[in-house]
Amino acid sequence: MSALDRQLRPIYDALDMGSHKSAVVSCNKLIKRYPNNLLLKALKSLGLVRSQKIEEALPLLEEVLAAKTTDDATLTALMHVLRLLGRNQDIVSMFENAYKQQPQNEDLGVQTFFAYARTGNWKVAQQIATRMHKQFQEDRYLYWSVVGALLQANDLATPPEMRTLLYKLAHRQVASSPSPSYLSAERFYLHLSILQELQLYDEANKLLESEIGKSICSTSLPCNYLRRQIWRARGLYKEEAERAKDLILEKNDRNWLEFLSIIDAAFPPKESGQEPVTDAIPETRDFFNKIAETDGVKDRSGLLALIELEHRARVAGGTSDITVLKALLQKYFVLHSEKACCFEDLKPYLDLSDADRDEWTTFLDSQRSTLESATDLRCLINVHKLQRFSLPASKLTAELESGRAASYIRDYKEGLRLGLELPETELQLADDLAILAGQALVNAWYLSKEQAYLLQAVALLEFTLSKSKVAYSVRLMLIRLYRLLGAPTLALNHYRALNIKHVQNDTLSHFALSRATTFSLASTGDITYSSECLETSQVYLSNSNETSEFITRAFHGERYSQIPNFIEFEERLENSLQRDLVKMEHVRMRMIHEPIVSDLIDMEFIELKIILDRYHFDNRDFDIMPNYQPNGQPSFEVQTRLFGRNAGLGWLRVYLKMFIRAFQHASDLDDATEDKLLIGDRPKKSSDPENQLPLVERLNKRNLEEESELTEQELKLFEWALTLADWLEPYHNVARPPPTVDGQKTSNGETGSSARKDDAPPVRSTPDLVVRFFDDVQSEFEASVGRDCLPSELLHIVTIIQEAVTLLVAETVRFKSTSVVKIHKLSQLVQSLKEVRTKACVSLKETSESLVKSGENYGTADSRKAFVDACSPIIDDDLVHHDFVLNIAKNVCDSRKKTLEGVGKGGLKISSAYDKA
Amino acid sequence: MSVIRPMQATDMLKFNNINLDVWTETYGINFYLAYLSRWPDLCCVQESPSGRMMGYVMGKAEGLSTEWHGHVTALSVAPEYRRMGLSRALMSRLEHVSDEMYKGFFVDLYVRCTNSVAIEMYEGFGYSVYRRVREYYGNLGIGKGGRDEEDAFDMRKPLSRDPMRRSVRLNGRDVLVSAQEVS
Known part of the structure; x- marks a missing residue:
């Protein structure tokens, strides 16, 4: 080991341990001694980037890159730096260059392959792998090439005829392999998937029928899955059913897919074009009957398969007698009602006629028994769930629902x-009964808009949680209810108690952060929600830093079956809708927390534009919310959405357009400067044709479907923002400084700008809507205060007015400069804008004052008493005690007071800040 | 009864009903990807007929010579699907693959000494205590259950390659080792 090598060790250790600063210090010392050492410079830039000193790192990085080194250690260090900066294209050219210089270096070949893989350029990756296979004669490179071809084929941008060609290429390559694919299950899987795509079923069959093929399919689930697909594609339903029967009888296999295979033989799926095989039905029925008899309570498959069979027969054309199905449902209940999943199992089969439903309900009634054991309890819960599911619309009134809640609570007790x-x-065994009661109470509120029901639900669910501390689904229900009730601090407490980690931030953070600006006190300096947004977003960084590493590992370890799904996972997180919904909320909160200046505007302008180009994936988990609402009623999740609207992709796109337009007006950025500000690669635009239109056109395009996700007030805000932007756009266009040329601003008076000055349009008077909006929304607010509305609705209106004020500030920031106004003769416009601003600020001031007052009211003993009184129907000295409810009342009232006062005071602060400005 | 299928990366986006559980840890995405990129055949999921995830098992293969074995890293079933024999099916799947594909000598797993429900269940599946590992869960400190809370039992079940049952012993509960010795 050389002296330098020994000195390098502590630097690597420091980097590994996260002591980036000390790594940089050590590098500096050594660079003095070895001023031309590239590795030291690369490591130093890594240390700098990791300590967020990007500007310092960049010149160093460029210097090392320019040297075009082939040294392994230096390349690796550079790769880490570039990855952190998101410059994957530079990684590609770096390794490509090095590999060109040393074509015998296998390691460099591998790295170049991975560099292309990381950017999703499977075409070149495939070519490199082919070359490597020829050169280094290693089988796995041939398979890498095959995977490259398949991934290229599966890319949406690849035309269909090219797709077939690529599969054919992959087929030739596998056939040319010196060793047979069945030596490894993963290679065998690849081979089968190619044959499946090319419909080379005979060849596939030969592989599958071989001894080794059979053995692989018996242990490898992915291979067996493909086998099943291939058999089905060949129409071999009967053969598949025989195979399944063998497994069920001889291997005691109870995989539900085997049972479905047998049913499919009698009722082939529509896409097969095959007719139902009526002869096969009795025999199938016998088979399942036998299994059901042998298994008894031990396993549900046989009996459930019988139900599925009858159900399909009915759907296919009434060959089945309804009494048979009814008898089976009853039998199933009798045998399996002590299992928690009985309700879920039967739900798909309960599309019964009125008379049959009554009969079913009566049967369920007869199944209730005294509660002596856990089994009795589970059975009773299933009775309730099933009966509730089958409730006809005529029996759904607030009073009846409230009565049902009372009966669930009795059983819960x-x-x-x-x-x-x-x-x-x-978990407490009886939890589901309290959940049922909570759902009935919420349905009562949904039907009557009587808030007392919501308060009862909250008190009951809090009690449930006090008895069953790990009941997560109860927490989820409470989060939704507290947000509706304008008690967001309590919602956030429950959210935090869920202990959400890593990837769950993507799927579950919507519970806390959807439209969170409504509750944010950022205007008063409290950044709880802003920080929550940032913390939640960490998972996207780990995804972009780590996931691709595992794609390369899967290549190394030849785990080919995993690769497409790893890529899908990476893409779904990278382009997650929730990611950008959270980002949008964060921007909204920044607008009320920070001064609206070019730093904020330019940065967010760039980022929001990138988001607008994305194709989004919605990974939000809504199914996690329990739902026991009657069939035909909206689910509990839908009923408890804040403002009754799901802020999803449509909402995001409207908000993006609204903010981008305002920021575009406010910003002096031109494309050249923007490219310099952007650190990493520009993300690939999605292939959506709308993305090809010029930005201005896209921003002005309205889309009713998108707008249907907005609340009434949000829609008004959007229309207001559009009118404002249309009005001001011509003046922005003349007053914006001309684009920079080579980073230098052209001096005023030369070239374009003087010509534009002449074009300054005459000032148009203020469009009516720009002012009327504030009157409109304010009177809505006053009407809402008068009527008994949810506190969250009041918060919503005030925060929408507040948002209008901040957008107005962004739209008019350019006209604050007196010289701009003078040069372009805009003083009349400025006067009109002043009037609008005064109007906006007064509106915000008055509504905020009223909000503060409402908040104060929640601090009184009367308000707590009103809460407790509203809960009287569920107060029971032996269950939900009066004092317990009083405590909940106190918490809810405190949280409401804090939020309403806070948002109100923040609104006052903003109105006075911008009124004076 | 359920659908048994291989686990995949995108399952991370839908496993909340299993992972919102006091005993189930949600790890960083690299944890799941590391397993799936090396031992995808030892990771599988059970799904209900309606497509909801019910439970999953994740495992790995490790060890030298006669210590070569399958290891159960995580086994979890959603609360609403417990007491239905899902764990048995998931475990026998993992044992089957450890035996047939990896040719391991045994399968092992760690369980908190206080978790008598789980220990009994594993004994029912044919596992027995091989040794007691001190302070295996030490990061939690000594809880209500005293030493039992932080110590783990290493439980094993021999596979077909160990017909003489050399990988197990009768007095395992009395054999104490430190956490450093096993990791």
Whole structure:
């Protein structure tokens, strides 16, 4: 080991341990001694980038890159730097260059392949792998090339005829392999998937029928899955069913897919074009009957398969007698009602006629028994769930629902006795009864808009949680209810108690952060929600830094079956809708927290434009919310959405357009400067044809479907913002400084700008809507205060007015400069704008004052008493005690007071800040 | 009864009903990807007929010579699907692959000494305590259950390659080792 090598060790250790600064210090010392050492410079730039000193790192990085080194250690260090900066294209050219210089270096070949893989350029990656296979004669490179071809074929941008060609290429390559594919299950899988795509079923069959092929399919689930697909594609439903029967009888296999295979043989799926095989039905029925009889309570498959068979027969054309299905449903309930999933199992089969439904409900009634054991309790819960599911619309009134809640609560009280001995880490057996009651109460509110029901639900669910501390679904329900009730701090407490980590931030953060600006106190300096937004977004950084590493590992380890799904996972997180919804909320909060100056405007302008180009994936998990609402009613999740609207992709796109337009007006950025500000690669635009239109056109395009996700007030805000922007656009266009040329601003008076000055349009008077909006929304607010509305609705209106004020500030920031006004003769415009601003600020001031007052009201004993009184129907000295409810009342009232006062005071602060400005 | 299928990366986007559980840890995405990129055949999922995830098992293959074995890293079933024999099916899948594909000598797993429900369940599946590992869960400190809370049992079940059952022993509960010795 050389002296330098020894000195390098501590630098690597420091980088590994996260002591980036000390790594930089050590590098500096050594660079003095070895001023031309590229590795030291690369490591130093890595240390700098990791300590966020990007500007310092860039010149160093460029210097090392320019040297075009082939040294392994230096390249690796550079790769880490470039990856952190998101410059994957530079990684590609760096390795490509090095590999060109040393074509015998296998390692460089591998790195170049991975560099292309990371950018999704499978075409070149495939070519490199082919070359490497020829050169280094290693089989796995041939398979890398095959995977490259398949991934290229699966790319949406690849035309269909090219797709077939690529599969044919992959087929030739596998056939040319010196060793057969069945030596590894993963290679075998690749081979099969090619044959499947090319419909080379005979060849596939030969592989599958071989001894080794059979053996692979018996242990490898992915291979067996392909086998099943291939058999089905060949129409071999009967053969597949025989195989499934063997597995079920001989291997005791109870994989539901095997049962479905048998049913498919009698009722082939529509896409097969095959007719139902009526002869096969009795025999199939016998088979399942036998299994159901042998298994009894032990396994549900046989009986459930019988139900599925009858159901399909009915759907296919009424060959089945409804009494058979009814009898089976009853039998299923009798045998399996003590299993928690009984309700979920039967739900798909309960599309019964009125008379049949009544009969079913009566049967369920007869199944209730006294609560002596956990089994009785689970059975009773299933009775309730199934009966509730089948409730006809005529029996859904607030009073009836409230009565049902009372009966669920009675059973809950009794059921709790059975779980007294359970440790705190266990769920209470009776939890579902309280959840049912909570859902009935929320449905009562949904039907009547009577808030007392929501308060009862909150008190009951809080009680449930006090008895069953790890009942996460109860927390999820409470989060939704507290947001509706304008008590967001309590919602956030429950959200945090869920202990959401890593990838769950993507799927579950919508519970806390959807339209979170409504509750944010950022205007008063409280950045709780802004920080929550940033923390939640960490997972996207780990995705872009780490996931591609595992794609390369899967190549190394030849785990080919995983690669497409790794790529899908990476893309779904990278382009996650929730990611950008959170980003949008964060921008909205920045606008009320920070001064609206070019730093904020330019940065967010660039980022929001990138988001507008994305194709989004919605990974938000809504199914996690329990739902026991009657069939035909909106689910609990839908009923408890804030303002009754789901802020999804449509909402995001409207907000993006609104903010981008305002920022575009406010910003002096031109394309050249923008490119310099952008650190990493520009993300690939999605192939959506709308993305090909010029930005201005896209921003002005309206889309009713998108707008349907907005609340009434949001839609008004959007229309107001559009009118304002249309009005001001011509003046922005003349007053904006001309684009920079080679980074130098052209001096005023030369070239374009003087010509534009002449074009300054005459000032148009203020469009009516720009002022009327504030009157409109303010009177809505006053009407809402008068009527008994949810506090969240009041918060919504005030925060929308507040948003209008901040957007107005952004739209008019350019006209603050007296010289701009003078040069372009805009003083009349400025006068009109002043009037609008005064109007906006007064509106915000008055509504905020009223909000503060409402907040104060929640601090009184009367308000707590009103809460407790509203809960009287569920107060029970032996269950939900009066004092318990009083405590909840206090918490809710405190949280409401804090939020309403806080948002109100923040609104006052903003109105006075911008009124004076 | 359920659908058994291979686990895949995108399952991370839908496993909340299993992972919102006091005993189930949600790891960083690199944890799941590391397993899937090396031992995809030892990671599988059970799904209900309606397509909801019910439970999953994740494992790996490790060890030298006669210590070469399958290891159960995570096994979790959503609360609403417990007590239905799902764990048995997931475990026997992992044992089957450890035996047939990896040719391991045994399968092992770690369990908190206090978790008597789980220990009993694994005994029912044919596992027995091989040794007690001190302070395996030490980062939690000594909880209500005293030493039992932070110590783990290393439980093993021999596979067909170990017909003489050399990988297990009768007095495993009395054999103490430190956490450093096993990791």
